[in-house]
Structure formats: structure tokens, C-alpha cells
Amino acid sequence: xxxxxxxxxxxxxxxxxxxxxxxxxxxxxxxxxxxxxxxxxxxxxxxxxxxxxxxxxxxxxxxxxxxxxxxxxxxxxxxxxxxxxxxxxxxxxxxxxxxxxxxxxxxxxxxxxxxxxxxxxxxxxxxxxxxxxxxxxxxxxxxxxxxxxxxxxxxxxxxxxxxxxxxxxxxxxxxxxxxxxxxxxxxxxxxxxxxxxxxxxxxxxxxxxxxxxxxxxxxxxxxxxxxxxxxxxxxxxxxxxxxxxxxxxxxxxxxxxxxxxxxxxxxxxxxxxxxxxxxxxxxxxxxxxxxxxxxxxxxxxxxxxxxxxxxxxxxxxxxxxxxxxxxxxxxxxxxxxxxxxxxxxxxxxxxxxxxxxxxxxxxxxxxxxxxxxxxxxxxxxxxxxxxxxxxxxxxxxxxxxxxxxxxxxxxxxxxxxxxxxxxxxxxxxxxxxxxxxxxxxxxxxxxxxxxxxxxxxxxxxxxxxxxxxxxxxxxxxxxxxxxxxxxxxxxxxxxxxxxxxxxxxxxx
Amino acid sequence: xxxxxxxxxxxxxxxxxxxxxxxxxxxxxxxxxxxxxxxxxxxxxxxxxxxxxxxxxxxxxxxxxxxxxxxxxxxxxxxxxxxxxxxxxxxxxxxxxxxxxxxxxxxxxxxxxxxxxxxxxxxxxxxxxxxxxxxxxxxxxxxxxxxxxxxxxxxxxxxxxxxxxxxxxxxxxxxxxxxxxxxxxxxxxxxxxxxxxxxxxxxxxxxxxxxxxxxxxxxxxxxxxxxxxxxxxxxxxxxxxxxxxxxxxxxxxxxxxxxxxxxxxxxxxxxxxxxxxxxxxxxxxxxxxxxxxxxxxxxxxxxxxxxxxxxxxxxxxxxxxxxxxxxxxxxxxxxxxxxxxxxxxxxxxxxxxxxxxxxxxxxxxxxxxxxxxx
Ligand SMILES: NC(=O)c1ccc[n+]([C@@H]2O[C@H](COP(=O)([O-])OP(=O)(O)OC[C@H]3O[C@@H](n4cnc5c(N)ncnc54)[C@H](OP(=O)(O)O)[C@@H]3O)[C@@H](O)[C@H]2O)c1
Numbered sequence: 106x107x108x109x110x111x112x113x114x115x116x117x118x119x120x121x122x123x124x125x126x127x128x129x130x131x132x133x134x135x136x137x138x139x140x141x142x143x144x145x146x147x148x149x150x151x152x153x154x155x156x157x158x159x160x161x162x163x164x165x166x167x168x169x170x171x172x173x174x175x176x177x178x179x180x181x182x183x184x185x186x187x188x189x190x191x192x193x194x195x196x197x198x199x200x201x202x203x204x205x206x207x208x209x210x211x212x213x214x215x216x217x218x219x220x221x222x223x224x225x226x227x228x229x230x231x232x233x234x235x236x237x238x239x240x241x242x243x244x245x246x247x248x249x250x251x252x253x254x255x256x257x258x259x260x261x262x263x264x265x266x267x268x269x270x271x272x273x274x275x276x277x278x279x280x281x282x283x284x285x286x287x288x289x290x291x292x293x294x295x296x297x298x299x300x301x302x303x304x305x306x307x308x309x310x311x312x313x314x315x316x317x318x319x320x321x322x323x324x325x326x327x328x329x330x331x332x333x334x335x336x337x338x339x340x341x342x343x344x345x346x347x348x349x350x351x352x353x354x355x356x357x358x359x360x361x362x363x364x365x366x367x368x369x370x371x372x373x374x375x376x377x378x379x380x381x382x383x384x385x386x387x388x389x390x391x392x393x394x395x396x397x398x399x400x401x402x403x404x405x406x407x408x409x410x411x412x413x414x415x416x417x418x419x420x421x422x423x424x425x426x427x428x429x430x431x432x433x434x435x436x437x438x439x440x441x442x443x444x445x446x447x448x449x450x451x452x453x454x455x456x457x458x459x460x461x462x463x464x465x466x467x468x469x470x471x472x473x474x475x476x477x478x479x480x481x482x483x484x485x486x487x488x489x490x491x492x493x494x495x496x497x498x499x500x501x502x503x504x505x506x507x508x509x510x511x512x513x514x515x516x517x518x519x520x521x522x523x524x525x526x527x528x529x530x531x532x533x534x535x536x537x538x539x540x541x542x543x544x545x546x547x548x549x550x551x552x553x554x555x556x557x558x559x560x561x562x563x564x565x566x567x568x569x570x571x572x573x574x575x576x577x578x579x580x581x582x583x584x585x586x587x588x589x590x591x592x593x594x595x596x597x598x599x600x601x602x603x604x605x606x607x608x609x610x611x612x613x
Numbered sequence: 614x615x616x617x618x619x620x621x622x623x624x625x626x627x628x629x630x631x632x633x634x635x636x637x638x639x640x641x642x643x644x645x646x647x648x649x650x651x652x653x654x655x656x657x658x659x660x661x662x663x664x665x666x667x668x669x670x671x672x673x674x675x676x677x678x679x680x681x682x683x684x685x686x687x688x689x690x691x692x693x694x695x696x697x698x699x700x701x702x703x704x705x706x707x708x709x710x711x712x713x714x715x716x717x718x719x720x721x722x723x724x725x726x727x728x729x730x731x732x733x734x735x736x737x738x739x740x741x742x743x744x745x746x747x748x749x750x751x752x753x754x755x756x757x758x759x760x761x762x763x764x765x766x767x768x769x770x771x772x773x774x775x776x777x778x779x780x781x782x783x784x785x786x787x788x789x790x791x792x793x794x795x796x797x798x799x800x801x802x803x804x805x806x807x808x809x810x811x812x813x814x815x816x817x818x819x820x821x822x823x824x825x826x827x828x829x830x831x832x833x834x835x836x837x838x839x840x841x842x843x844x845x846x847x848x849x850x851x852x853x854x855x856x857x858x859x860x861x862x863x864x865x866x867x868x869x870x871x872x873x874x875x876x877x878x879x880x881x882x883x884x885x886x887x888x889x890x891x892x893x894x895x896x897x898x899x900x901x902x903x904x905x906x907x908x909x910x911x912x913x914x915x916x917x918x919x920x921x922x923x924x925x926x927x928x929x930x931x932x933x934x935x936x937x938x939x940x941x942x943x944x945x946x947x948x949x950x951x952x953x954x955x956x957x958x959x960x961x962x963x964x965x966x967x968x969x970x971x972x973x974x975x976x977x978x979x980x981x982x983x984x985x986x987x
């Protein structure tokens with residue numbers, strides 16, 4: 106679907122040309138953590154930049170009984186708490202809060218959804234939102250299906266304007282549950298109404314992968330098996346599971362990070378150039394490359410995947426508990442906190458070029474990056490030099506967002522001494538402007554009807570299908586757990602795995 | 614901001630001095646055990662300072678602009694009235710901590726002082742000093758003589774000219790000359806007017822009203838516009854440039870035509886009758902006294918539908934002078950309140966925003982053209 110357009114002659118030429126039509130955003134789970142920490146602060150920031158349309162309204166909903174006044178007070182406090190003081194203008198916030206409403210709903214009480222429907226009709230009338238609605242599911246995932254059904258049963262899946270629904274991660278727990286959820290959602294909404302959010306895609310640096318590849322003529326010719334030896338995509342976290350032990354112990358890093366964020370980044374790196382930047386053109390290419398990934402065979406699992414779990418150690422000089430000692434984690438837990446997998450893409454561009462994806466908790470530092478490692482120069486002329494590192498291009502996603510190109514250069518002097526140098530481009534040291542929060546971009550896109558940065562059902566399904574053999578194999582008890590110390594770079598098995606591949610993990 | 618020692622240099626060796634400057638910066642950062650100084654550059658920014666203002670006075674403003682848009686700055690200080698011709702240049706670097714750690718964003722700045730006849734050498738000199746193949750922004754802080762050879766010469770080397778029509782003595786005549794330039798140069802040079810940028814929050818607020826379809830339905834019946842702005846105290850009654858630009862914006866967007874000149878009722882009020890498809894639209898402009906005004910320039914704007922059912926959209930500066938507030942009155946009821954924070958009207962912030970765009974601002978150019986089309 107195309108981003109919605111509407112005719113307001115006075116909007117023309119305003120540099121904020123991407124302004125959505127007046128609409129109401131309904132947040133289910135409005136008493137929860139995500140709403141106060143991310144969603145409402147992001148909406149406030151958009152309001153402050155005058156990026157929201159006239160009449161824009163927010164309706165919060167959860168089981169907790171609360172008046173609209175209470176909700177406004179809570180959200181006002183949250184904005185003050187989660188944004189820097191300098192970022193908050195109380196007059197703008199007050200005006201923004203005047204457009205907030207609350208009505209309790211409970212999936213066990215269908216009447217509560219009728220009341221929601223009435224409130225929305227009133228708002229359409231009072232605030233001119235014309236039936237344009239964006240529902241946001243920020244509840245426990247078990248509620249996604251019942252919420253969808255209830256919205257359908259009171260007719261809120263369609264209106265005189267547009268209706269869209271944003272669904273938080275995780276979208277399913279495995280292939281079967283994903284398919285079941287997708288089926289239930291699509292019984293009520295059409296695919297183009299469904300926005301499966303992956304906040305990684307809202308990060309500027311992730312979007313910059315597309316810009317780097319397709320706005321520059323010099324990289325794309327090298328972006329293939331002739332020049333690329335392999336690609337490493339890493340998302341390292343230095344934190345443990347914190348207070349999310351209960352959730353994490355059911356999920357593990359493969360579900361929490363790799364199935365969504367890392368595979369999304371992988372598709373951006375590996376996809377073919379889309380014919381346009383329209384949502385489906387981009388998402389078709391992403392899905393295609395995902396479909397080209399060679400299925401991982403269960404009998405050769407150790408050639409494709411390595412898992413690990415951290416034991417007590419130290420990070421930044423601070424002692425850290427082992428995973429099995431964390432709150433709400435089973436003392437004999439089998440859940441992986443480290444995962445590395447190899448993907449082989451069976452197409453002309455990438456045949457025989459492995460993509461290594463790794464993510465883990467309790468590593469020495471927090472880094473997310475994509476490193477494209479090029480082949481060595483075919484013939485080494487400079488024999489007297491130290492062995493040269495191959496060229497690489499690194500896209501740093503967080504922190505210290507930037508791009509580094511590694512190449513060999515002559516050391517000044519009479520002899521030919523070649524050294525590897527890094528040529529660095531850092532956003533932070535090049536531009537003084539801060540990047541917007543990922544949720545700001547994604548919420549605005551959803552209001553505009555631009556789903557480019559959201560995951561489409563077929564892609565989510567393909568990603569689960571790809572990982573199922575690994576998830577099944579990892580059901581088996583891991584007798585070797587825990588196998589890496591918190592604060593180390595992961596289990597020995599992982600280094601050995603790369604060694605067998607004739608490569609090594611980048612030191613980060 | 615940290616400035617390295619400034620060095621007066623011969624113009625022909627500026628590039629060499631720049632190279633030395635960066636080497637020196639690298640040494641400083643190595644000594645202080647900092648990460649390498651990084652240099653990114655997205656544009657050339659040529660700043661023409663008003664006569665009599667020193668480099669020191671404008672430096673903080675330039676620093677603010679280059680913090681957002683790392684550029685090579687070429688600052689021109691001219692003394693046209695000097696009887697002695699002279700040309701001097703020096704290079705300096707401006708560094709800002711980048712926020713995280715001790716890394717720095719650094720931009721190079723070439724300051725050229727020219728006096729008397731040597732001023733005419735500046736355009737060709739600037740052409741040799743700009744970084745090749747990067748856009749050239751020409752920020753003319755004083756209002757140029759649009760017809761002068763110097764301005765034309767500079768303009769030809771620029772991708773975008775940034776001016777401020779607020780300083781125009783005769784706003785109508787000045788904007789018409791500007792419109793002529795825009796017409797003449799349809800392809801290459803684009804124009805930015807800081808005075809137009811000051812209207813942006815007003816335009817955003819007003820446009821926001823009409824996002825709502827039920828209000829939009831009233832647009833074809835709009836028949837009165839009331840603009841109140843703080844007057845500059847000139848002896849002749851005249852509409853300020855921002856008042857003209859605002860009227861021209863509304864008229865060009867909503868396809869109103871001016872068939873007559875503004876009619877002055879008294880020294881402070883004028884009515885301008887415009888023709889819409891099936892009705893007359895009156896633009897009523899009131900110039901208020903600067904005394905007691907919380908902010909200079911535009912103070913309030915009202916759009917009205919007179920007759921039944923009536924409607925009114927009101928935008929005005931809030932009492933704190935820091936916000937723009939708006940509401941709608943429909944059939945006697947107030948609704949649709951909106952608030953927009955006004956940035957400090959500082960030149961640097963406005964200019965910084967203009968560096969974000971490269972192409973032509975079509976709506977601005979169409980508004981200018983509307984002013985001459987009658
Ligand atoms: N927090 C994050 O940073 C983050 C990041 C990525 C994804 N997510 C996802 O976002 C979703 C929300 O996360 P969260 O951290 O905000 O969770 P949370 O703090 O536990 O909030 C859950 C919300 O759901 C409501 N809820 C629970 N049971 C309900 C029921 N039976 N009927 C109606 N509402 C019910 C709760 O309100 P009441 O108890 O008042 O009903 C609460 O508002 C989760 O799916 C999570 O996986 C969160």
C-alpha cells in the first residue's frame with residue numbers, strides 16, 4: 106500500500122511534508138512499561154517537532170481502572186522522566202496531554218470493547234480524526250490473538266478512514282505458533298493493515314545500510330562472491346537478563362535477537378537492489394533473499410550453529426551472577442544466552458559466502474555491527490611486509506555509529522612497508538545532530554501508511570522456518586552449560602567453530 | 614569551542630596553511646591523548662559579514678551552524694569604504710566536543726579581510742578556495758545590492774543564497790527585485806530567506822488546522838484574513854516583508870488574485886482586496902507598536918469565514934513569547950487548540966535550517982512570484 110496522501114493546499118512545501126492525516130492511536134497495554142518508556146515519549150517528541158497532524162489523539166487502554174485525567178498525569182510524568190529535561194516543553198506537553206484519553210478494556214469483557222468503539226466514534230466527531238485509527242498491541246503476546254478477535258467482533262477492524270495495527274515482538278514463539286497467530290490476525294485484518302514492529306529497523310544506522318549500498322556507486326559492484334569472503338553480523342550485549350528472567354528463560358537469544366533483529370539486518374545486507382523504495386518492493390527483496398538461505402540440516406547442526414550460556418564472571422570489573430542464578434530462571438536452565446549461526450545463501454550473488462550471525466548476553470561490551478570481510482589480494486607483491494589483513498568494511502550500528510574501511514597503506518620511508526589502517530567515519534564526530542529514537546520514526550511511518558520498515562508476514566514465517574531445526578536441536582539438554590564466563594567473548598566452542606571454518610571472529 | 618592560534622597568511626598559501634593546520638591539530642590531539650581529530654565536510658559556507666562587524670562577533674554563530682553541518686567556512690569581512698585596497702587571510706579551526714567522550718567535530722575556517730577595490734577580487738578568490746564538488750552556500754548577512762556586479766558574481770558561484778528580507782527598507786520593492794532574480798535564475802541558484810523561515814511555525818500551525826477535513830471544507834468560503842504585526846516605526850506606512858510574504862503565501866496556495874494595490878486606511882491599517890473564484894477576500898493588515906510586544910514581527914493571524922455558518926482560525930504569539938498558540942471558533946464554540954514551541958529567532962538557527970536543503974523552495978519562490986504577478 107502507498108503512504109496515504111491527502112489534499113491540504115497549505116501543507117504543500119512545508120519541509121515537514123510527511124505529516125499523517127488526523128488519527129487516533131489506541132495503545133493496548135497503556136499501563137505497561139513500553140508505553141511509558143518508549144511510546145508516549147516518542148509521540149511527545151513527534152508533537153514537539155510538529156510532525157503530528159491536527160486533531161491527533163491517543164487512547165490508552167488496559168485492565169487497570171483509570172480516568173483519562175489519571176492517564177494524562179501518568180504520561181506527563183513519564184515524558185518528564187524518560188526524556189532529558191531540555192527536551193521537554195511543558196506547554197507543548199500540556200497540549201499533547203489534552204489529546205489523551207483512557208478507557209479500560211479486558212479481553213474477558215467484550216463490552217469494554219464496545220465502550221472503546223463508542224469513545225473512538227466520539228473522538229472522530231470531536232477531534233476530526235475521521236475514522237483513522239492505529240491500534241498498538243503492547244500487551245503480553247498471549248493477548249495479540251484475543252485482542253484481534255475482539256476488535257473484529259465490535260467492527261473496529263475497519264472504519265470510514267484507515268485502520269492499522271502495530272504488533273510488538275515477539276510475533277510467535279516458533280513456526281507453528283507464528284502461523285497460528287498470523288492466521289488469526291489475518292482473519293480480522295488484511296496484511297496491509299498489519300505492522301509487525303522490529304525497532305531495530307527504526308534505527309538510523311540500520312536504514313543507512315540501504316543508503317550505503319544503493320546511494321553509492323562504489324560498493325555495490327564489490328558486494329558479491331567475487332570480492333566478499335564472508336560477513337559477520339554481531340549484536341553483543343554487556344547486560345545480563347536483568348529483571349526479564351522469566352520471559353528470557355522461555356525465549357533465549359535465538360528468539361530474542363536473531364530471529365528478528367539480526368535476520369532483518371542480514372536481509373538488508375544481502376538483498377538484491379529493490380526496484381523502488383516502496384514498501385513491497387523492498388520487502389519482496391528481503392523475503393527473496395531469506396528464502397534463498399540454505400535450510401540448516403539437523404544432522405549437521407554443529408557445522409551451522411553454536412550455543413552457550415554464561416556463568417558467573419565480571420564485566421567492567423563488576424562481579425556478575427551466572428545465568429542459572431538469575432531471578433525467575435530455572436537452576437538447571439537449558440536456555441542459550443549465546444548463539445552463533447552460519448547462513449549460506451544459495452543465489453548467484455552469494456554462493457559460498459557464509460554469513461555468520463552471533464548475539465549474546467554478558468559479553469565484555471555492547472556492540473552491534475555488520476562487518477563485510479573482503480577476499481585477500483590475489484597475489485602478494487609485497488613479500489617483505491607483515492602478513493596483511495584483508496580489507497573490510499564495517500557498519501557500526503550501535504554505539505558510536507559509523508563506517509570503517511580497512512585497507513593497507515605504505516609506511517613512510519625508503520622500504521616498502523605496508524600497514525593496515527582504518528579509515529573511520531563516525532556520525533557522532535561528523536554531525537552535531539542527534540538521531541531520532543527508533544520508535545519515533547516507526548510510529549510516524551505507520552501513521553503515514555508506510556510499512557517499509559515493518560516485517561511482512563511471509564518474511565517472519567520464513568525466518569521462523571529457517572531457525573526451527575536449530576530451535577528443535579537445542580531442545581536437547583545442554584550438558585556443557587554453562588560454558589562461558591560472563592565478561593568473556595563467548596564459549597570456546599564458538600572459536601573452534603570459526604577455526605574449523607578457516608576464519609576467526611572479529612575482536613570487538 | 615577551541616580556536617587554534619590564528620595566523621595571518623598570504624592568500625596564495627591558504628591551502629598550504631590549511632594542511633599545516635590539520636597536521637597541527639593531529640599533533641595536539643595525540644599529545645592530549647585524544648582520539649584523532651575527525652573531519653567531515655558536507656558543504657562550503659561562504660559568509661559575507663556586514664561592514665564593521667568583526668570575525669569574533671560572528672564566530673559563535675558560525676560555530677553553531679557548522680556543528681550541525683560540518684563545512685569549510687569562508688568568512689568575508691569587507692570594508693568597502695576604505696580608500697586603501699587590501700586583502701588578507703588567515704586560517705583557523707573550530708572544534709566542538711561531540712558530546713560523547715572527548716571526540717571532536719572540527720571545521721576549518723578561512724577568514725578573508727578585504728578593503729576598498731580589492732573587494733572585487735573576492736568572488737574569484739572564493740572560487741579557488743571552495744572544496745570542489747561540494748555545494749556552496751552563500752550567506753549574505755547584510756542585504757546585498759541585488760543589482761551589483763559583486764553580488765551577481767558571487768551568486769553565480771553559489772548553489773544557494775541565504776538572505777534575510779527583514780532588513781529591506783522598501784519591502785515591496787525589495788521582494789519584487791528578489792522575485793526578478795528568482796525568475797531569471799530558474800535553474801541554478803536557489804534562494805533562502807530567513808524572514809520566510811520565521812513564518813514556518815505559523816505556516817505549520819495554520820496548515821495543521823486544515824489537516825482536519827471538516828475545517829478544510831471551509832477553505833473555499835474563507836473571505837477575511839487579519840494580520841497583526843509589530844511595526845518597525847518607519848515614517849512611511851508600509852507592509853513589512855513578513856506580512857507581504859504571509860499574504861502571498863496564503864494567496865498563492867489558495868489561488869487568490871490581487872487586482873488592486875493595498876489600500877491604506879490610516880498609517881497603521883490597510884486593506885487589500887483579493888479576488889477568489891466567486892468572492893472577494895480582504896486581507897486586513899494592522900501594524901502595532903513595538904512597545905509592550907513580546908516578540909518582534911508577526912503577532913497574530915486570523916482566518917475568517919463571515920456569514921453563516923461562521924468560522925474563525927486564530928494563531929497568535931503566547932504571552933510568554935515562546936509559543937505560538939492556535940484555536941478554532943466554529944459556530945461560537947472554541948476547539949482544536951494547538952501549541953507550537955517557537956525556536957529562538959536566532960539567525961544561526963534559521964541559517965542552519967536552510968543548510969539542510971539544496972533544491973529550490975518552490976513555495977517560497979511561488980509566493981515571491983505572486984507578489985510580482987499582479
Ligand atoms: N519493554 C520493552 O522494552 C519491550 C521491548 C520490545 C518488545 N516489548 C513487547 O511489548 C509488549 C509490552 O511490553 P511491556 O514491557 O510494556 O510489558 P508490561 O509492562 O508487562 O505491560 C503489559 C501491559 O499489558 C496489560 N495487560 C496485561 N494483561 C492484560 C489483559 N488480560 N487484558 C488487557 N491488558 C492486559 C497490562 O496492563 P493491566 O495489567 O493494567 O491490564 C500492561 O499495560 C510485550 O509484548 C513485550 O514483549 C517490550
